Amino acid sequence: ETGVTQTPRHLVMGMTNKKSLKCEQHLGHNAMYWYKQSAKKPLELMFVYSLEERVENNSVPSRFSPECPNSSHLFLHLHTLQPEDSALYLCASSQEAGAEKLFFGSGTQLSVL
Amino acid sequence: GESVGLHLPTLSVQEGDNSIINCAYSNSASDYFIWYKQESGKGPQFIIDIRSNMDKRQGQRVTVLLNKTVKHLSLQIAATQPGDSAVYFCAEKMAGTYKYIFGTGTRLKVLA
Numbered sequence: 001e002t003g004v005t006q007t008p009r010h011l012v013m014g015m016t017n018k019k020s021l022k023c024e025q026h027l028g029h030n031a032m033y034w035y036k037q038s039a040k041k042p043l044e045l046m047f048v049y050s051l052e053e054r055v056e057n058n059s060v061p062s063r064f065s066p067e068c069p070n071s072s073h074l075f076l077h078l079h080t081l082q083p084e085d086s087a088l089y090l091c092a093s094s095q096e097a098g099a100e101k102l103f104f105g106s107g108t109q110l111s112v113l
Numbered sequence: 114g115e116s117v118g119l120h121l122p123t124l125s126v127q128e129g130d131n132s133i134i135n136c137a138y139s140n141s142a143s144d145y146f147i148w149y150k151q152e153s154g155k156g157p158q159f160i161i162d163i164r165s166n167m168d169k170r171q172g173q174r175v176t177v178l179l180n181k182t183v184k185h186l187s188l189q190i191a192a193t194q195p196g197d198s199a200v201y202f203c204a205e206k207m208a209g210t211y212k213y214i215f216g217t218g219t220r221l222k223v224l225a
Contacts, residue, residue, distance in 0.1 A: 004156070033211075042202075042215040043157075056211050090156055098211050100145050104156035 003027040004105035006091050012111045013081065021076040021108045023091030031097035032074040034066060037088040037107070049074060050097035081112045125222045132190040134219050136203035139184060143205035143214075148177060148188045151218070152199045160188070160201070190221075198223045 004025045013019050025032060034046040048056035049068040063085075065077040074091055088109050092102040126132045138146070144165040149157035163170045163177045163186075170177050176189040186203050202218035 006156075040217060042217050043204075043213070045212050048211045058212070092156075098209060100147070100162065100206065101159060102147075102157075102213070103159070104149075106154070106156045 004091055004093055004103050006089075006105035006108050008108055009106065010109045010111075012113065013078065014113050015081060015083070017081075018077070018079045020078065021089055021091075021110075023074040023076075023105055025072055025074075025091075025093040025103070025105075027093055027103060029093040029095050029103070030071055031094045031099065032068060032071070033092040033094070033102065034064075034074065034076050035090040035092060035104075037090055039087075043090070046076075048097055055097055078110075081110075083112050086110055086112045122217075123220045123222065125224055126193045127224050128193060128195060130193055132188075132193045132197070132221060134188045134190075134201050134221065136186040136188075136216055137184060138186060138203075138205045138214070140205060140207070140214065141181075141184065142207050144208050145206045146177070146179060146186050147204050147206070147213075148175075148186075148201060149204065150197075150199045150201055157202070193221075193223050195223050195225065197221060 007022045032049045036044045045058045046060045047066045052068045063080050067075040088107040090107045091105040147162040148160040150160050151157045161172045161175050161177045168179050174191045178187045200218040200220050202216045204213040204215045206213045
């Protein structure tokens with residue numbers, strides 16, 4: 001158990017669906033992140049939140065909408081996704097934004113049909 | 114451009130032998146490096162890290178070596194065990210930034 005919990009573990013959705021990914025960290029950290037992991041590609045940073053404020057949006061399409069209601073919870077709202085968005089979406093947290101050690105959740109494996 | 118790469122996509126090692134996983138980086142301004150292990154169906158798990166003012170750091174059965182002259186990072190696993198089978202990837206980071214640059218990963222297979 002890494003202290004970062006993601007739900008659901010698996011998600012299949014059509015291109016017209018709306019769904020949300022949830023992340024919760026139990027580590028008392030102040031920063032949370034969304035990463036995308038595609039097959040045979042390096043981890044890609046999507047968003048960074050520091051104390052519920054978004055501090056980084058790494059050129060992510062608007063069909064991905066993050067939400068951070070408090071420092072322990074992070075959501076990724078999905079709408080009108082494309083098949084190429086199918087990937088493992090990983091949530092991570094760190095003590096502070098930009099701190100060196102990231103703690104990852106187990107991810108949500110997303111398939112867009 | 115900035116990149117972190119791995120020399121071998123798959124490494125097969127006999128159980129009990131030592132493993133060496135290599136990583137090349139191109140950003141000389143990076144001052145922090147980290148190795149993660151990712152097992153099937155799980156998220157990346159921290160293994161060991163090293164700052165640029167060091168050239169070697171040891172943990173439990175693992176050692177990270179940093180050669181800044183040739184921009185090379187390696188992870189050594191002593192007495193490799195079946196539980197070490199996973200994908201290993203390195204990452205680099207510059208101080209004051211949020212973004213890690215991750216490698217694509219090397220799959221380690223431990224043969225019984």
